Amino acid sequence: MKPKPQSRRGDAFGPNSRTDARDRILEAAVNLFFEHGFVSTTIRQITTACGLTPGALYNHFKSKEELLLAIALDAQTRVWDCVSSAREAGGADPAAQLSNMVRAFVLFHLTHQRAALTASSEYRWLSGNDRKRNIANRRRLRSAFAEVVQSGVNAGVFESGLSPSQINIVVMSLLNMGIRAARWYEPGAAQSAEAVADLHAWMAVRIVSAGGAPPPTG
């Protein structure tokens, strides 16, 4: 009786201005995925949150999973870009590279908590090739970190006792602590996102730097 489709471009400004429906869906979804998890979030919650009815969502995404995929791929792409340019900004010094990368990674997770955490911890609900793609992206990121640490070890600036498999574990630990920071960090807290990111970068460099107690063998 009262279907009132909205403009695709939206009235960019004014009291009744609305953004594109697709973007509103994505924003509502990322909020709800963060809060309740992908599985527990319903299509009806998402569409209600952005003023639509369930059927309308399927004009923009062909399934709930494709919605998750869109969010996850976008966040992964942005994390990669972010970390890549941080690496380049570190010049040829492995310590500067690693520090910059960790800082950028954590800062991204603190300033885009919802999307970053969705990409990093809801990917298990993707199936088939979507999942493979997400996993491949994650592996690529880990490899970039591992490369930098290895180069530092080779250059003698990082702890020489670290074996390649230990390096992998260290890298996974660093990434996981950054990812989980997106869960516990609260934007209004005493520590700024930059301070938290700096602390993580500091921890990373501390772990791998040469000097101090050698790593355990094995």
Place this chain on the structure above:
Amino acid sequence: MKPKPQSRRGDAFGPNSRTDARDRILEAAVNLFFEHGFVSTTIRQITTACGLTPGALYNHFKSKEELLLAIALDAQTRVWDCVSSAREAGGADPAAQLSNMVRAFVLFHLTHQRAALTASSEYRWLSGNDRKRNIANRRRLRSAFAEVVQSGVNAGVFESGLSPSQINIVVMSLLNMGIRAARWYEPGAAQSAEAVADLHAWMAVRIVSAGGAPPPTG
């Protein structure tokens, strides 16, 4: 037509020996929660996995949530005991205490991957007081770690520049990397659980030990 209730004590041995139904349910549940998550695991999956029908589960647990609670509380208790005695074994030296605690924490997560990860990352599906209890247990554990780090800072054996809020972040990072290790570690891998735990303990001590670059301010 063929209800064949089993012995509560079970025929302890022999070809048809069966353990107590409650334990079989818990074991099936912890496996499925680990693999598919709490929300996605169905009562029917659990009961099928241990040779029961859905209704039978409710003779042992009054709801799906109570099943999760039983698993989570048990694991938390065991982690606490484990970490507490590791702390005592460290004597009065904060570095030995922290190293032992991290080692014990990680080792527990690697040898009880399913239960530990369920306790640590499915607690959000508990409601009301169950959830509060879980959160309180987690906080107690964090406090124990923070106490040790703070005592090391006070004693001058750990980095003096670390503020209390930085200590909290460091502790959360340490715990999170141990927790996540339960997800990526594969028991048959090249690295033994002990070696991985040792490496984590090494990282922890490296981060907090005095000397090296001072932590960022803020």
Place this chain on the structure above:
DNA sequence: ATTATAAATGAACGTTAGTTCATAGTTTGG
């Protein structure tokens, strides 16, 4: 042996999930 308790069954219940679809209104392009 008899009784009381515990445990398993299989069918059912009420909900709610993701998704589809005929319909109707809106926007765009020629």
Place this chain on the structure above:
DNA sequence: CCAAACTATGAACTAACGTTCATTTATAAT
């Protein structure tokens, strides 16, 4: 100004969910 392409609606569908229950069988206690 008309037609084609979009987009939102609201109702419906199927499937699966957690849970309940009357009933039946096994075990434990007296």
